Amino acid sequence: MRRPHMERRSRRYTPRQFVSDYETEPPAEGLQQVNIPTHPLDQIADTVLHISEPVSVATKKPTNPPPVSRVRYDPNRPIGFRLSSALGVGHELVENLIKNHIGEDPQREGLRETPKRYLEALKFWTSGYNQNPADILKTFQDGAQGYDEMIFQGELDFFSLCEHHICPFFGHAYIAYIPDGRIVGLSKLARLVEIFARRLQCQERMTAQIADALMENLQPIGAAVVLKCRHLCMESRGVQKVGTITTTSTLKGCFKSEHETRAEFMSLVANASKE
Numbered sequence: 060m061r062r063p064h065m066e067r068r069s070r071r072y073t074p075r076q077f078v079s080d081y082e083t084e085p086p087a088e089g090l091q092q093v094n095i096p097t098h099p100l101d102q103i104a105d106t107v108l109h110i111s112e113p114v115s116v117a118t119k120k121p122t123n124p125p126p127v128s129r130v131r132y133d134p135n136r137p138i139g140f141r142l143s144s145a146l147g148v149g150h151e152l153v154e155n156l157i158k159n160h161i162g163e164d165p166q167r168e169g170l171r172e173t174p175k176r177y178l179e180a181l182k183f184w185t186s187g188y189n190q191n192p193a194d195i196l197k198t199f200q201d202g203a204q205g206y207d208e209m210i211f212q213g214e215l216d217f218f219s220l221c222e223h224h225i226c227p228f229f230g231h232a233y234i235a236y237i238p239d240g241r242i243v244g245l246s247k248l249a250r251l252v253e254i255f256a257r258r259l260q261c262q263e264r265m266t267a268q269i270a271d272a273l274m275e276n277l278q279p280i281g282a283a284v285v286l287k288c289r290h291l292c293m294e295s296r297g298v299q300k301v302g303t304i305t306t307t308s309t310l311k312g313c314f315k316s317e318h319e320t321r322a323e324f325m326s327l328v329a330n331a332s333k334e
């Protein structure tokens with residue numbers, strides 16, 4: 060029999076994810092099982108939902124002592140951050156890396172908490188995957204009537220991770236669009252950059268993704284994006300040229316087809332870079 064609180068959960072998450080007999084039912088073959096004493100079920104359940112098919116989550120009635128979440132997972136399938144940190148999987152991996160690849164003692168005082176800290180940082184650095192540009196690019200028409208001049212935002216700072224070395228690259232974004240009846244709050248452009256920066260990225264793709272998201276969500280007459288970045292993978296290793304700036308640009312609509320519009324944008328970028 061399902062307990063009443065399990066029924067309530069089951070409406071939000073498909074029943075398949077929940078095990079009715081929390082106490083006795085053994086996990087299906089090939090699945091591993093852990094009990095997580097303090098981890099709230101909701102936090103891991105939505106992660107589980109998106110990641111691994113043969114996974115179940117169950118919780119004891121949330122009374123005193125605190126609820127216990129039990130997670131069954133397939134160790135051969137990738138699992139997300141929240142789940143893997145709840146299971147301590149990521150923790151082991153980082154410890155292993157420190158010990159076997161770097162040759163350091165992961166138990167030494169300065170390193171003992173490093174796996175935990177590193178995973179927390181990595182979770183933040185890649186938090187853009189959980190965000191959808193459409194959610195922040197809610198447009199409004201009030202104030203946009205008849206405005207068909209360029210809207211420009213320059214020198215938006217960002218930090219990202221290069222997907223080839225998982226090493227930081229960072230710099231400035233310059234964004235412009237010419238509205239066709241829809242505008243967006245200026246702070247949203249900075250947030251749009253964040254969404255794509257907080258992922259494993261390459262600069263070229265990130266430039267195109269920002270421009271595509273603008274075209275898709277604002278349907279402007281045109282959009283343009285320039286990124287100027289320093290890549291630490293290049294500066295600290297490889298060619299070891301410090302301070303090299305890599306510039307990429309994506310031009311859409313009138314920015315691509317009209318020489319004057321493009322020139323105006325490029326001069327705004329140049330001026331913004333000098334400040």
Ligand SMILES: [Zn+2]
Nearest residue numbers: 221223224292
């Ligand atoms: Zn790199």
